[in-house]
Amino acid sequence: MAHEHAADTAHHDDHHGEPAQGIKRWLFATNHKDIGTMYLVFSLTMFFVGGAMAMIIRAELFKPGLQLVDPAFFNQMTTMHALVMIFGAVMPAFVGLANWMIPLQVGAPDMALPRMNNFSFWILPFAFTILLSTLFIPGGAPAGGWTMYPPLFLQGGNYVAMAIFAVHLMGASSIMGAINVIVTIMNMRAPGMNLLKMPLFCWSWLITAYLLIAVMPVLAGAVTMLLTDHYFGTSFFNAAGGGDPVMFEHVFWFFGHPEVYIMILPAFGIISEILPTFSRKPLFGATSMIYAIASIAFLSFIVWGHHMFVDGMPLAAQLFFMMSTMLIAVPTGVKVFNWTATMWKGSLSFEPPMLFALSFLFLFTIGGFSGVMLAIVPVDFQYNQTYFVVAHFHYVLVPGAVFAIMAAVYYWLPKWTGNMYSMGLAKTHFWLSTIFVNVLFFPQHFLGLAGMPRRIPDYAVQFSDWNMVSSIGGFGFGLSQILFLVVIVQCARGGKKASAEVWDGATPTGLEWTIPSPAPYHSFAVAPEIK
């Protein structure tokens, strides 16, 4: 591959040494850096689209009574917000980071399967065009929740087929991305880099990729059964025809729970890269960190029932899913303790990536605590389907996964663009995000405990105060993200030149810091030697 590109470069010689000019460079991209960039730009776009939906939700919930939208549209917003954020923002962001960083970290010239790489990216804009266009069709967008539970989901109109097709496309894209990651890591590591020497980010992605391959087909199967129930008269989930709506929940959450870890394991990898760099100290217990990720991945397959306790489940199953779920706290605890030990007796400095990583450490742990509480079956009957759950999963997904992605962007952006970004603006972005994310989500714990169900457009007046606080936090958090965009655009346009190591004075480790900044279009054409 690299050879072909080198030949291309000779033909279309521009000053960056890139093979193609204009749109062709992106449409026919096979270069992992170009594809990584496209993934990241796509993800950022979806982050703002999904964020706009969240703003509509928080605006409607600002005070009791319906002021802005019809309840049906409100349900479309909650459903689409989740689908867009999960499949459009978080997952593609991690795939983008994998595309950019895995070849650089393992010393490979590119991803192993570049054309499939192109295909897996270009599926996404089509998938999301289909999904988002449902907002403009008669009957509107999916409104039964991102979990698509029948029979509610099947009450929909044409969105059923469109959303299911979009989910199939996203699944295909994810599976291809995952295959690419596995093949690259298994076959293209530089000589001498055995698996245990591999950076934690690659490790976390390797395990994530296996999770993706294991569960995306399960989701595809579940939605296909929805499709045939709706259009071809089957009764997989239709009780009147002898089907079983709860079976959908089982199949869905067999996908859904590993999916949760698909969105957090790469974040663990990122944090494990950043904390040692700015603590100037190697990661504490690197091997046990890998084992911890692997155990979490394994456990993620046997805990799905904890999403459905209130739907009725045999006593033995309730006990089993409670125990297995609680068990996840153990390897997760090991990770948090190891990160803390990494900082212990370190020499800490607080650049933007480190700030986001620290915020992750504290706030993800809060999400972990509410997770343990939710695992306790009997009280889960009180928490389930309330804002307590909403607070829990937003704590692990926003200051968890999203902050890790932002930390990664701030960590590697100078490597990608060759320019340093504005530290002042980035730190402002950090402080605003961290403050507002807590104003936004912390009161939701109170709302849930006090009895406010989730997914409602209007509420009883005793929930007014915390909802207003939460909405103010939401608007603040949403607006703060514009700064993120400004920092990235400024940095892409120019700025102080970054050195090869970028974080001079800190101790970034990994092959990506041995090549110049910006990373040349073709890197590691000759494999580096690893001692």
Added chain:
Amino acid sequence: MRVNRAGAGNHRDSRLLAACCAVAGLSGTAGANTSNGYNLPIGVTDMSKALYGLHMEVFWICVGIAVVVFGIMIYSLVMFRQSKGAIADTTMVHSTKVEIIWTIIPVLILVVMAVPAADIILKQEDTRNSELSIRVTGYQWKWQYQYMNAAEGVDFFSTLKQDSNFARQLDSGIDPNTVKNYLLDVDKPLVVPSGTKVRLLLTSMDVIHAWWVPDFGAKRSAIPGYVNELWFKVDPGKEGVYRGQCAALCGRDHGFMPVVVDVRTPDDFKKWVEEQKAALKQAATPLPAPAPLPVVGADASPPKTAQVLN
């Protein structure tokens, strides 16, 4: 807390509850449950109290862990700063001993939480020996209550009350704060006796709903084709009106199908049942048909077991 027929208060938790009432009363809202606005309600059943106790136990354990873990993190952030001249100890990379310790301690803590939890699950699932069974059917967007046992034949729908329904329309111009029990009031609440083990048999005629009253510590999904069971037993002396909502997204008006339970003394309940039965007899006679009376369903026979319904 709005308890219409509050008892004399001769029970253990009356002081705690009184404090909660005071908080809810001060905030001036139509608080429908015993929650103080930021925590689980203690509630009015043994189960809800047990759940509250377990919730607080787990919460304080989490707080304890948080104090230790966050304390160490904050200590590191303060003490090991490069700007304060901290030098990194790069030899500190691994310690099997501490890693074993911080694997085992969490396991022990989890066992401490799991044992009482398992105990409560056993009680929660034990629906035997109930004294009154009521079939609860979810519809988009109302509940149907069909009584069995001594109240056999009593059967009615429970829908969002008119004043809430007017106020909740888009741009209704009605301030929700002026509506009593906004979104938490129905035309006809479920009536149950206190001090009685009431079993609900939940199912649905369309999509999945969930029946929830926080003060009873009782929530369960109503699923088409399934009959889920749920029980609660309200403490004697805690008669009053308790409110909750549908807890499973069930379509456009999911937010507008409240659950309201009117708990009465067993004697009052008996009277109520007699009134209902008398009204039913009257409704059965052809003339004149009073408008708001409940329709007696043609197929009022409830399913006997958790079988798939057609």
